Amino acid sequence: MALSIEEFLAQDERKDLLRLLTAGSVDDGKSTLIGRLLFDSKKLYEDQLQALERDSKRVGNAGEHIDYALLCDGLKAEREQGITIDVAYRYFSTNRRKFIIADTPGHEQYTRNMITGGSTANLAIILVDARQGVVTQTCRHSYIVSLLGIRHLVLAVNKMDLVDYSEERFREIVATYKEWLQRQNIAIPDLQCIPLSALEGDNVVEKSSKTPWYEGMSLMEYLETVPLHQDINMEALRYPVQYVLRPNLDFRGFAGKVASGVVRVGDEVTALPSGKSSRVKSIVTYDGELSEAFAPQSVTITLEDEIDLSRGEMLVHNNNRPHVGHHMRAMMVWMDEQPMDKTKAFYIKHTTNSTRAYITNVMHRVDINTGEKVAAEGMRLNEIAEVKITTSTPLMFDSYTENRQTGAFVIIDPVTNFTSAVGMIIGEDENATKMSHAVVRLSEYGFQESEYDTIVRFTEELRKRTGIIIECVID
Amino acid sequence: MAYSLSHLKALEAESIHIIREVAAEFRNPVMLYSIGKDSSVMVRLAEKAFAPGKVPFPLMHIDSMWKFREMVEFRDNYAKQNNWDLIVEYNKKAYEEGVGPFTHGSKVHTDLMKTQALLQALKKHGFDAAFGGARRDEEKSRAKERIFSFRNEFQQWDPKNQRPELWDIYNTRINQGESIRVFPLSNWTELDVWQYIRMERIPIVPLYYAKERPIVEVDGNLIMVDDDRMPEEMRRKATMRKVRFRTLGCYPLTGAIESEADTIEKIVEEMMITTKSERTTRVIDFDQEGSMEQKKREGYF
Numbered sequence: 198m199a200l201s202i203e204e205f206l207a208q209d210e211r212k213d214l215l216r217l218l219t220a221g222s223v224d225d226g227k228s229t230l231i232g233r234l235l236f237d238s239k240k241l242y243e244d245q246l247q248a249l250e251r252d253s254k255r256v257g258n259a260g261e262h263i264d265y266a267l268l269c270d271g272l273k274a275e276r277e278q279g280i281t282i283d284v285a286y287r288y289f290s291t292n293r294r295k296f297i298i299a300d301t302p303g304h305e306q307y308t309r310n311m312i313t314g315g316s317t318a319n320l321a322i323i324l325v326d327a328r329q330g331v332v333t334q335t336c337r338h339s340y341i342v343s344l345l346g347i348r349h350l351v352l353a354v355n356k357m358d359l360v361d362y363s364e365e366r367f368r369e370i371v372a373t374y375k376e377w378l379q380r381q382n383i384a385i386p387d388l389q390c391i392p393l394s395a396l397e398g399d400n401v402v403e404k405s406s407k408t409p410w411y412e413g414m415s416l417m418e419y420l421e422t423v424p425l426h427q428d429i430n431m432e433a434l435r436y437p438v439q440y441v442l443r444p445n446l447d448f449r450g451f452a453g454k455v456a457s458g459v460v461r462v463g464d465e466v467t468a469l470p471s472g473k474s475s476r477v478k479s480i481v482t483y484d485g486e487l488s489e490a491f492a493p494q495s496v497t498i499t500l501e502d503e504i505d506l507s508r509g510e511m512l513v514h515n516n517n518r519p520h521v522g523h524h525m526r527a528m529m530v531w532m533d534e535q536p537m538d539k540t541k542a543f544y545i546k547h548t549t550n551s552t553r554a555y556i557t558n559v560m561h562r563v564d565i566n567t568g569e570k571v572a573a574e575g576m577r578l579n580e581i582a583e584v585k586i587t588t589s590t591p592l593m594f595d596s597y598t599e600n601r602q603t604g605a606f607v608i609i610d611p612v613t614n615f616t617s618a619v620g621m622i623i624g625e626d627e628n629a630t631k632m633s634h635a636v637v638r639l640s641e642y643g644f645q646e647s648e649y650d651t652i653v654r655f656t657e658e659l660r661k662r663t664g665i666i667i668e669c670v671i672d
Numbered sequence: 673m674a675y676s677l678s679h680l681k682a683l684e685a686e687s688i689h690i691i692r693e694v695a696a697e698f699r700n701p702v703m704l705y706s707i708g709k710d711s712s713v714m715v716r717l718a719e720k721a722f723a724p725g726k727v728p729f730p731l732m733h734i735d736s737m738w739k740f741r742e743m744v745e746f747r748d749n750y751a752k753q754n755n756w757d758l759i760v761e762y763n764k765k766a767y768e769e770g771v772g773p774f775t776h777g778s779k780v781h782t783d784l785m786k787t788q789a790l791l792q793a794l795k796k797h798g799f800d801a802a803f804g805g806a807r808r809d810e811e812k813s814r815a816k817e818r819i820f821s822f823r824n825e826f827q828q829w830d831p832k833n834q835r836p837e838l839w840d841i842y843n844t845r846i847n848q849g850e851s852i853r854v855f856p857l858s859n860w861t862e863l864d865v866w867q868y869i870r871m872e873r874i875p876i877v878p879l880y881y882a883k884e885r886p887i888v889e890v891d892g893n894l895i896m897v898d899d900d901r902m903p904e905e906m907r908r909k910a911t912m913r914k915v916r917f918r919t920l921g922c923y924p925l926t927g928a929i930e931s932e933a934d935t936i937e938k939i940v941e942e943m944m945i946t947t948k949s950e951r952t953t954r955v956i957d958f959d960q961e962g963s964m965e966q967k968k969r970e971g972y973f
Contacts, residue, residue: 206867212679426676508696
């Protein structure tokens with residue numbers, strides 16, 4: 198190696214990071230593929246390998262082969278069942294990139310885990326068994342990938358060794374898949390279809406001589422070179438204030454992570470929801486001041502003027518504003534064992550904002566096996582539906598397709614504190630009128646404390662019957 | 673490609689966001705400090721998160737009373753020089769009863785002086801969030817744990833019933849008596865940690881660098897003689913060997929590795945070509961498979 202260790206390290210420290218999601222049916226060989234990536238990228242440590250050989254003999258399901266899947270299955274109970282049941286994160290790196298893999302299960306009852314694993318992914322790998330071809334789960338996973346706004350998708354046609362590396366079979370599967378995507382109106386900005394055998398290592402890292410008809414890249418080559426810089430919205434500045442720093446009387450800084458876009462010193466910025474404007478005086482970090490900051494950097498911004506600004510509020514450029522409002526339409530995934538109870542006053546967490554949220558309407562559910570819209574009243578675990586939501590204080594939001602950061606939220610159960618649902622905003626609910634939501638301070642209307650319970654019960658009933666929300670504030 | 677972050681800068685930004693989120697949403701957080709390399713990185717990230725201000729929560733070290741002397745010295749100097757509020761807690765009752773790894777074995781010692789000591793300390797101070805420096809690449813059960821990991825009123829982790837965690841939106845809601853363990857380094861690997869230490873010139877305990885040290889071989893582990901609590905018949909067998917430590921803990925339970933790496937660059941280089949993962953030098957892991965998961969359920973970090 199011509200480089201000195203210092204030069205080599207300086208180069209290595211500049212590699213970027215790709216987060217990827219893997220999904221497949223139970224027997225598609227997903228864990229085997231991940232094991233193979235870890236193994237072949239030489240990051241599989243010797244003692245892990247020894248433990249693996251020991252475990253393979255005892256509980257392995259791969260016969261004579263090393264059971265790569267055992268690398269990925271963490272918890273005891275799962276190992277005994279022989280399936281992965283939660284999201285597990287794996288790490289490996291090559292000379293060109295660092296990778297974080299979220300390994301998620303394929304079977305239906307665990308949709309929520311795939312959603313969890315995929316929320317931060319830049320890229321998804323969906324495995325199909327070359328013998329089975331496109332099955333219901335392939336479609337379900339593809340739907341979730343598009344719902345999560347993942348821009349890069351690899352259809353990995355695995356177990357090519359079991360169909361004699363047949364070009365015809367591969368083309369057939371790809372054609373069926375593309376046809377399905379088109380029928381479902383699912384647009385994947387970047388789709389790669391790769392024939393491979395995870396077990397034998399064909400087209401995983403090296404191009405295989407057994408598929409001379411395949412002209413594309415090996416999986417690893419693609420993972421190492423896929424461009425990621427377009428994945429973050431760099432147009433719209435969204436800077437949710439996370440924490441206000443006041444170390445002394447002369448310094449008032451707004452700490453936060455740039456959710457999207459770029460901010461420069463001297464920029465005129467508007468604080469939302471107040472609408473007050475100021476200029477960026479400085480961008481402060483531990484390592485010195487910056488002239489600009491971009492997503493997803495964590496920085497601290499100071500302003501020229503003393504405007505009132507606190508956690509949950511947002512700095513934006515005046516000519517590119519998000520929606521500010523109480524009413525939105527969203528695709529929501531139910532994550533809780535307990536079915537949705539629309540009468541609950543949930544908490545919503547969106548950027549750095551937390552407030553109350555009311556699910557006012559379930560428009561329709563989506564059958565993720567067929568993509569069809571189905572009439573629905575409520576939601577249960579793993580169901581996906583379009584809903585209308587009204588929040589107690591205004592949120593600053595964009596549609597999820599435009600901005601993954603300001604288009605996402607989670608819904609928290611007010612009693613159990615469990616994360617009951619997650620949502621991706623479609624847009625403003627234009628039909629909701631201001632009249633459908635009001636906040637009243639009961640003391641201002643002369644109600645006695647003894648009457649509060651009755652009033653609250655009345656407004657709850659009113660909300661259930663008419664959708665009109667009157668929030669009672671009790672001092 | 674103008675607006676692109678290196679993997680280390682991306683991890684740094686993610687960790688700072690996590691740390692600030694805790695400071696903003698919890699009443700009484702604490703950062704657990706083990707004095708190891710991961711803690712050193714986590715502490716620096718906290719300093720970064722609130723610069724130019726002071727970090728709004730204390731550091732807490734659970735002292736098993738069997739740490740290397742150089743660790744304790746480093747801890748006190750670092751906290752003093754960097755203006756940290758440092759809390760040091762230990763299991764007083766067990767200590768007075770003379771609990772230690774040589775007399776009680778690693779299992780009893782770890783349970784009483786680490787796990788129980790931690791649980792007592794968290795309860796005593798009423799902390800509702802505790803940062804830990806654990807990484808998902810360390811061990812299989814950690815690979816599945818959330819960044820904001822819920823603990824019930826008995827400080828227990830339920831791996832089957834974790835809260836879904838999406839995007840960078842963290843659910844911080846808890847009821848009285850419950851708490852959250854927060855792992856800002858979840859997505860860092862051991863190599864990331866070393867590269868970051870090098871890049872940021874973060875001070876670490878000198879035990880990480882190779883040096884001639886008095887070593888006794890115990891069941892294939894290279895144990896350093898750090899004080900005369902090691903039984904004399906063991907101490908007598910000590911020979912000077914050039915070693916360093918990949919992880920730090922209680923000296924009788926932490927194996928050294930033979931190494932020539934006496935600079936950070938050499939350590940990173942060694943890391944990149946090494947074939948053993950770091951936990952092989954931890955004697956406490958030499959139980960059956962799944963032992964870490966068991967400890968974690970019981971409240972261990």
